[in-house]
Amino acid sequence: MRDSINADRRAEVWRRLETVTDPELDEPVTALEFVTRADVDADNCVHIEFRLPTYWCAANFSFLMADDMRNAVKGLRWVADVSIVLGEHMYADKINAGLARGLNFQETFGAEADGDLDELRRTFLLKTFQRRQAALLAHLIEAGRNAAGLVEMTLAELVNLEVNEAGARLRTRYLERRPIVSVSIATSRAFVDAEGDPLQAETLSTYVRMLRRVDVNAEFNSALCRGLLHARFDTETPLSTKGGRRFEPSRVSTQDI
Amino acid sequence: MYRTANGEEIFVIDGHTHFWDGSPANQKNIHGKQFIECFYAYHSNLSPPSEKWTLDKFSKYDAKTMHDDLFVQGYDDMAILQPTYLGDFYKNGFNTTERNAVMKKSHPDRFILNSAFDPRDGAKGLEAFHANCEKYHPKGVKLYTAEWKGDSKGYKLTDKESYKFLEAAQKYGVKNIHVHKGPTIIPLNRDAFDVADIDDVATSFQDLNFIVEHCGLPRLDDFCWIATQETNVYGGLAVVLPFIHTRPGYFGHVMAELLFWIGPDKILYGSDYGIWTPKWLIDKFMAFEIPEEETKETGSVLTLETKKKILGLNAARLYGIDVEAQKKKIEAAGGYAHLAESVHAPE
Numbered sequence: 001m002r003d004s005i006n007a008d009r010r011a012e013v014w015r016r017l018e019t020v021t022d023p024e025l026d027e028p029v030t031a032l033e034f035v036t037r038a039d040v041d042a043d044n045c046v047h048i049e050f051r052l053p054t055y056w057c058a059a060n061f062s063f064l065m066a067d068d069m070r071n072a073v074k075g076l077r078w079v080a081d082v083s084i085v086l087g088e089h090m091y092a093d094k095i096n097a098g099l100a101r102g103l104n105f106q107e108t109f110g111a112e113a114d115g116d117l118d119e120l121r122r123t124f125l126l127k128t129f130q131r132r133q134a135a136l137l138a139h140l141i142e143a144g145r146n147a148a149g150l151v152e153m154t155l156a157e158l159v160n161l162e163v164n165e166a167g168a169r170l171r172t173r174y175l176e177r178r179p180i181v182s183v184s185i186a187t188s189r190a191f192v193d194a195e196g197d198p199l200q201a202e203t204l205s206t207y208v209r210m211l212r213r214v215d216v217n218a219e220f221n222s223a224l225c226r227g228l229l230h231a232r233f234d235t236e237t238p239l240s241t242k243g244g245r246r247f248e249p250s251r252v253s254t255q256d257i
Numbered sequence: 258m259y260r261t262a263n264g265e266e267i268f269v270i271d272g273h274t275h276f277w278d279g280s281p282a283n284q285k286n287i288h289g290k291q292f293i294e295c296f297y298a299y300h301s302n303l304s305p306p307s308e309k310w311t312l313d314k315f316s317k318y319d320a321k322t323m324h325d326d327l328f329v330q331g332y333d334d335m336a337i338l339q340p341t342y343l344g345d346f347y348k349n350g351f352n353t354t355e356r357n358a359v360m361k362k363s364h365p366d367r368f369i370l371n372s373a374f375d376p377r378d379g380a381k382g383l384e385a386f387h388a389n390c391e392k393y394h395p396k397g398v399k400l401y402t403a404e405w406k407g408d409s410k411g412y413k414l415t416d417k418e419s420y421k422f423l424e425a426a427q428k429y430g431v432k433n434i435h436v437h438k439g440p441t442i443i444p445l446n447r448d449a450f451d452v453a454d455i456d457d458v459a460t461s462f463q464d465l466n467f468i469v470e471h472c473g474l475p476r477l478d479d480f481c482w483i484a485t486q487e488t489n490v491y492g493g494l495a496v497v498l499p500f501i502h503t504r505p506g507y508f509g510h511v512m513a514e515l516l517f518w519i520g521p522d523k524i525l526y527g528s529d530y531g532i533w534t535p536k537w538l539i540d541k542f543m544a545f546e547i548p549e550e551e552t553k554e555t556g557s558v559l560t561l562e563t564k565k566k567i568l569g570l571n572a573a574r575l576y577g578i579d580v581e582a583q584k585k586k587i588e589a590a591g592g593y594a595h596l597a598e599s600v601h602a603p604e
Contacts, residue, residue, distance in 0.1 A: 024475065054298065055291035058440045058449045090288065090441075105446060112410070114444040123448060209554070213518075216510055217478040223504050224475070227302035232294075 002042075009040045009078065016072040017048070022065060023124040025222045026131060029065055032226065033235050036087075044080040046073050051087045053228035059091045063105050064117055066095065122180075126194050127214050129177040133191065134211035136170040141208070143167065147201040150191060158190035258584075258593060259332040259539055259568070267543075267565050268580045270369075270572035271327060271336040271535060273435075273470060273495040273527030276360050277352035280317040288405070289346035300532045303499035308537050318531055320360055328367060329595050331535030333528070334569065334587060335578065337369040339399035339435055345406060354389060361393075366586045369576055371397040371435065374426075376418035377406050383425055390429040396576050397468075398431055403439020403449070410441040414454040423462050433575050435493065437470040450476045452483055459487040466575055468525060471496035472515065481518040491575070492519055494567070495527035501541045509548045516547075516557035525575075526568045539568070 017035055018028045029035055029050065037049040048069055052062060066084045073082050084099050086092050098108025106116045140150060143163070153161075155178070163171060178184050182196030191199050199207060229235055259267040279293030297315050327333040338357035342350045350356070354372050361370040372395040374386040389395070403411040412419065414436070426434065440449045452473045459467050472492040473480025484490040492515060500508040515524055526542075528535045547559050573580050587593060 054295045055288075056295060056440050059445045060447075060449070090291070109445050112443055113446040115446050117446050120446060120448055213478040213481055213514060216507075216514055217475065220477060220500070220507060220511060221475040223500070223507060227503065228295075228298045231298035231302040 006040055009044075009076075010038065012076055013038045013040065013046055013048075013073055016076060017069055020065060020068045020072050021128075022225075023061055023121065023128075025218060025225060026128040027222060029069065033229060034065070035069075044078055046079055046082045048073070048082065048084045049087060050084070051229075051233065052089060053225040053232065055088060055090050057089065059095065059109070060105065060117055060120055062086060062089060062091065063095055063098070063108065064121060066099055067105070067117075070099070125177065125180050127218070129174075129180050130194060130211045130214045131218055132170070132174045132177050134208055134215055136167075136174045137191065137204070137208050138212075139163075139167050139170050141205075147204040151189075151199045151201050151204060153190040154186065155184055155188050155190050156186035258334055258596065259543060260596075261543070261561070265561070266584075267332075268569040268573070268584060269332050269334050269526070269535070269539065270569040270576070270578065271333040271528050271530065272468070272493055272525040272572050273339055274323075274327065274336040274530040275341065275352045275532075276320070276323055276338060276357050277341070277531070278317050278347065278349065278356070279315075279351060283317075283347045283349055283351075285346055285348050289343070289351075292343065292346055292351070296532055299496070303503055304533060305502050305537060308534060310531075315531060320363060323360070323530065324364060324367070326534050326536075327528075327530060328364075328592065331528075332539045333367075333535045334592075335367055335369060335583065336530070337371055337397065337527075337572070337576070339371050340373045341399065341401050341404075341437075342373060342375070343401075343404060345404075354393065354395075358393060366583065366590055366592070369396065369578075371395050371399050371433075372431070373399050373401075374422045375400075375404065375406065376412055376416055376422050377409055379418065383421065386422065386425060387429070390431065395431055397433030397435060398426060399435040399437065399470075401437045401439060403437075403441045405441070410443050410445075411439065411449075414458045419458070420461070423458060423465065427462060427464055432464065433466045433468060435468045435470055438473065438476070448476075452476050452479050455490065456483045456487060459483070459490050463489060465489065466491060468493050468575075470527070472511075477511065477514075481514060484519040484523065490519075491523045491525055491571070493525050493527045495529035495532075498526070498528075498538050498542065499533050501538070501545060505545070506548065508545070509551050512545075512559060513547050513551035513555045513557040516559070516563070517555040521563040521566050522571060524567045525572050542568070 014030065017038060018030045020029045021027060022029060022032055025032065034050045034052060035048065036051055037047065039047045041047065066086060070082050070084055073079055086095050089095070094108060104116055106113050137150065158171065181192055181194060182188070189198050193199060259269055261267065279289070284290050293316050297312050300315060301309055327336050338360060340354045340357055341352045344350050354370065357370055361368040370393050372386070372389045372393060375382055378385065402413065423434070436455060438450050438452060452469065455467055455469060466489050468491040469480055470493040472494070474496055480492065484492060497511060528538055543564065545559060547557055552558055569580070
């Protein structure tokens, strides 16, 4: 009985972790194979271990992902406590000590930081907004929607727009990020730029091209990070055969992004 | 020297090479071990299987191996030695100007010796840089802004001290500033790879050229924007080029973007030796064409003219190399003796 509850709870933890993304790559930390362990003990404490593609990965992103994982898992009402441990990283000791004491980034790094991570988080959320918007716009243009219609479209119209399965997925991902930029109610414009200003029909194709740079960059980094992680930790070999245990999360393909 | 099927000779200047010692004997601490292992992860992940080295060979290779990989097996005619000191990680430094100078001395027509400075070294560093310039007359420096030094985990080009060193570079005729961004700039809460400081100094130092190594990766998008705005900002293809093997579609996409935004005159080939070797990189690059779909969208085409610029002519312009004269020198010294006879026989 206890075993099946435990298995269910582990599965719940993994599902929560799937909602946490690498801020730069905009892909779940689970799909990226950063998380190597997520167990629940008899006292309902969750133990998470994770690793990154290099020893040198930026301290801020490392901390941000750990913090997001902690918050995502804490949201489960049965969770008593969450411990998160980062392995083989230049700042592992510092980050792990900070996480264990429940400190934020600034408190963890003291004089080495001059603020928390809000600005950084916003910068990269905006990049994911742009990237998801470019993917959706490109899809809709390809599907025959004209520029004038797209720039005038309201959020309600976008939500009700008939799209195929791929389009629906892109739309869901875009709508998740749309509120970051400006007020998002039914009558708001569906597509605005990063400042929240409306787009122009005449320049829409140039605009989408500009945004594709963000996309190229993220895809490039994603390929690099996966490759480095593989070279460093031999990700071909399933963790279960290396002594770890693992719940197989559903995959998010980069093709979807 | 690369020779096309119809006999055209392409002069190759490798914009980014190292003669390092990352061996355990030279490692000062865990960071030194992790540093070379991180390089090795890049090497083993992005190289074709046949080109993979052992970690042992990778950690420290000798001068002859390097010479042959670049100029005999490889198509490089010349190579720029870019130093990376890392005095906090390695007992004798990782890849110092002094170590590179030995290579340069053995093969003076083949190597371009660059120097380095670190603004955090203050007045003493300025003196050392001056002495270095007197001794080696470098035309370029390599800056590694993420280098650890004592308690410091990096610096920015916009720091007051950086300006002093850039002014000195200008004075000593060191025109080419190669910048490599790493991940640990203070304050840690900001984006450590931010390339905005390059924008700032490129505007302030119009006579200097800023070559952003690996095109600002992982901030390729921001880099393209800056390089479009500033006439003296260039992109080095080290790290970008090996994707031609593992992700050719991507490489095409990135090249199309780079050509669209910064143009064919501002992109420089670099193997990043010993992370990768020139032979396979250039074989693949010469055979490469940008996918039609990308060309349709950007108008970017990788013509033979553009390839020549990227492989050598752009670097020759920055470093004041007279290609024809240099070819003669190298040939006179027997540097092309390994090439098939027909390469040099007039047709």
